[in-house]
Amino acid sequence: MVARVAASNAAASSSSGGGTLFCFGTGYTALALASALRARGWAVHGTSRARTKETALRECGVIPHLFDPSRGQGLGDDAIRALRSSSAVLSTVPPCEARGAHGLVDPVATLLRGLGQTSSRWVGYVSTTSVYGDDWGGDWVTEETPLGGRGPVAERAALRIRAEREWLSLAGALPIHVFRSGGIYGPLRNVLESRATEENARRRRAQRFVSRCHVYDLAAVLSRSIEAPGGGIYNVVDDCPAPRDVVERFVRGEPGGWAGGSPGSGGKRVSNAKIKSELGVRLEFPTYAEGMTAIMRGDARPFTPEALRALGGEVA
Incomplete structure (x- = not known):
């Protein structure tokens, strides 16, 4: 299905002349950004939890390094x-359920805290919109919305909230940027490819609103922020939060659209106004319709062929 792959003008521009990107967790999102920046002359380093993934990363043009704090594998010299x-x-590493030193949950934030001075003018952490909780009655939430919602917070969301606080506590010493991403989809990862359990499928279909973003647009937001670092928190979602079953019907070609629901219908709708007003981002795929249509036509942006092969083997 995937045929058209990123060329030299891949997802979003970056500074001319390039720089060096270091990725903690070189999976789907990191390889999307790496594909875009390498086309602009950037060098990219990335961590992997297993030495067996090093060849795949090298073929993507990424210099690999082992890092698996859950097994005591720290960074080498x-x-x-x-x-x-x-x-x-960039860090896409999730927080640890087992508390680390001093009760901290994010291993990368912990490492950076003890690292001392660096040359980095941009440090990005990819979080999730789950930090807002779900009990918002269909209302819109923004970066200023209190975390946790109006009811109990799931354990995974609570860990993300703690991890964000650990990252933001570094803001005085490092140029910290936090990106609260909706559900990330794109080539190889979408409703056509997913193999959810029936229980998960029922849970997903019951969600009134699902905020999502195409990985191309996520890479574009990260790249634009790297160009103009200013710190802060950004929601990274498209314009149309919609239930999963609506997307499934769309790709099957069934009639019926999505009017966006109404306040009071449960869940939350996540605003993307800030990435547009502050970063000047124009989404390539503003709704699931544009994103899924491109995927069904074989558009594999922003990934290179090598990145697609690596993702087929789950490199991170």
Whole structure:
């Protein structure tokens, strides 16, 4: 199904002349950004939890480094030197359920806290819109909305809230940027490819609103922020929060659209106004319709062929 792949003008521009990006967790999102920035002359380093993934990362043009704090595998000396000299640092590593040193839950934030001075002018952490909780009665939430919602917060969301606080506590020493992403989809990861359990499928279909973003647009937001670092928190979602079953009907070609629901119908709708007003982002795929149509036509942006092959083997 995937045929058309990113060319030299991949997802979103970056500074001319390039720089060096260091990625913690070189999976779907990181390889999307790496594909875009390498086309602009950037060098990219990335961590993996297993040495068996190193060849796939090298084929993507990424310099690999082992890092698996859950098993006591820290960064080696070469990786530390690369990290200190990198102009941008990205982490997509999730928080740890088992508390680390001093009760901290994010291993990368913990590492950076003890690293000391670096050359980085941009440090990005990819979080999730789940930090807002779900009990908002269909209302819109923004970056200023209190975290946790109006009811109990799921454990995974609570861990993300704690991790965000750990990252933001570094803002005085590092240029911290937090990106609260909706459900990330794109080539190889979408409703056509997913193999959800029936229980998960029922849960997803019951969600009145699902905020999502195409990985191309997520890479574009990250790239634009790298160009103009200013710190802060950004929601990264498209214009149309919609239930999963609506997207499934769309790809099957069944009639019926999505009017966007109404306040009071449960869940939350996440606003993307800030990425447009502050970063000047114009979404390539403003709704699931444009995104899924492109995927069904074989549009594999922003990934290179090598990145697609690596993702087929789950490199992170």
